[in-house]
Amino acid sequence: MPRLTLSLLFTLLLLAQLAAQQSDVVSQLPYARSIIDTLASPSMHGRGYVNKGDKIAANWISNEFKKFGLLSFNKSGSYEQPFSFPVNTFPGKVEMTFIWKDGRRETSDPGEHFIVRSSSPSVKGNFKVVRFDSSVVKTEAGIKAFLAQNLKKVFVLVDTTGVREKAKRDLLVNFVRFPRNVKGILIPVQLNVMHEHEGDNCTKLNPWDFSQTQSLVPVIEIESAWKTVSEIDIIVGAKFIRNYTSQNVIGYIRGSQQPDSFLVFTAHYDHLGQMGQRVYFPGANDNASGVAMLMCLAKHYSNPANRPKCSVVFIAFGAEEVGLIGSAWFCRNPLFPLNSIKFLINMDIIGTGDEGITVVNATLFDEDFKLMQKLNAQRSYLPLIKPRGKAAISDHFYFTERDVPCFYIYTMGGIRAYHDTCDRRETLPLTEFDDLFLLLVDFASVLDAA
Ligand SMILES: [Zn+2]
Structure with a gap:
């Protein structure tokens, strides 16, 4: 190996330094x-x-x-x-068909027009949708009549829209938090359209998360525009x-x-x-x-x-x-x-x-x-x-x-x-x-x- 002159060594050092800087600027x-x-x-x-x-x-x-x-x-x-x-977890099928009184049907995958809350259990079948909303809680008699029904085989659509009185809002919110004797719960939520990119209109519902427990009653959030449905065909394959x-x-x-x-x-x-x-x-x-x-x-x-x-x-x-x-x-x-x-x-x-x-x-x-x-x-x-x-x-x-x-x-x-x-x-x-x-x-x- 030839002896390096001082100036050559200096040049080599300079090159090495440049190379190091180069590697830093490389994207x-x-x-x-x-x-x-x-x-x-x-x-x-x-x-x-x-x-x-x-x-x-x-x-x-x-x-x-x-x-x-x-x-x-x-x-x-x-x-x-x-x-x-x-x-x-949800390893099975998760699908829902919304059915209106006039016979109109719309089938959807989760994330698009509905989201299954992370603690939900499995559920499968065709169910009637019953509303628990401002029209029901308007009077005490209305609330009483609603709660007296047998709701075991129906999905209750809980909608707080237009309910201003705190006690009545709490009644609806607590019905979702502690659902009893119902087949399932539907909650209408606002759909957001994202415009992140030209031509990319991704729609989103509420953020999802994980649950470390499985609840007894499925809770499904649906796009609020679809809250007029009268029946649902639903299948949710959950596994705890x-x-x-x-x-x-x-x-x-x-x-x-x-x-x-x-x-x-x-x-x-x-x-x-x-x-x-x-x-x-x-x-x-x-x-x-x-x-x-x-x-x-x-x-x-x-x-x-x-x-x-x-x-x-x-x-x-x-x-x-x-x-x-x-x-x-x-x-x-x-x-x-x-x-x-x-x-x-x-x-x-x-x-x-x-x-x-x-x-x-x-x-x-x-x-x-x-x-x-x-x-x-x-x-x-x-x-x-x-x-x-x-x-x-x-x-x-x-x-x-x-x-x-x-x-x-x-x-x-x-x-x-x-x-x-x-x-x-x-x-x-x-x-x-x-x-x-x-x-x-x-x-x-x-x-x-x-
Ligand atoms: Zn993170």
Whole structure:
């Protein structure tokens, strides 16, 4: 090997530096898009508990971790940390045909004109619809006559529209909360039409969620324009699972100088799964976007040129949507000491950003928040970094409770899709994704050197 002259060495160093800068300016978007496209595709079944969508997603994430050569905390080499919980699911058919007095019929899939509340049990058959609304509660006699009926074989459509008196509203609301001796409940809700993209008019009802119990009476929300129906044909195939086993996916890169100190990035990969056989919730923004950032960071730090001094951990949590179950489990069963975490950053819903980001826990970790704002101002990344206090709304929460310094970051502005079938990859803008990536890398590099 020829001896390098000083000037050649200098040139090589300069080139290396340029290469490093180049790799930083290279957009993360192509890789991020490919991750979101995969996670939000029908083959992942909404990353819930119908068709084992959660396991397919966890497996796929494990394979990406492997590609980057991330290390495992398990002796087996697996990145997965299993845990179990009860959950109500809808693996069967979920369909409804609305029938009017004049014989008109309209068949619909859930998410389109109706939504089955997450705690609902199975139900099947043709049922008469009886109204419990302003016309019924107008007089005491009307209420009495309504409650005296045998409602065991009918669906009661409970409509609070136009009911202003508090006691009467409460009567209707409590009838939904504690339904008795009825076959089922229908609730009319306002339909929202989303105009996220030219020509894309996704319609949404109320946000969906999970229930860890199954109730005795099905409750179905229907588009309010269809509340004039007189009968329904309905089929809901629900299944309550007492002990579903899901998993977190955890990998790390060993630090070059302080391997027992940890910087941690987290993002939940689970979403709401399926409502019946035909309809799934893609969860592109919530939270394929956060997993995409997690993967971009894993890719970045697995490049030997970017090897950190501290160890860097990447956690894709499961069952966040069921109630922060994966992160709660991890905090009770950590794979490394929680008090050796220098800082943790949780990312959940980061697919927009035209109005900047919000940092939850900013008020608890003021110095770190100021550092983030300073870095952002220096490089003009994001239009706004808004501070917020403590909030039990994502996977950072149990870490906060255990005194782990952490932030939870979400983007603001852009689309309004949330916990509905409109949260799709096609309309996710990823407006500030690249800037947020650079900000996170800058922030982590200051903490890494500290
Ligand atoms: Zn989420």
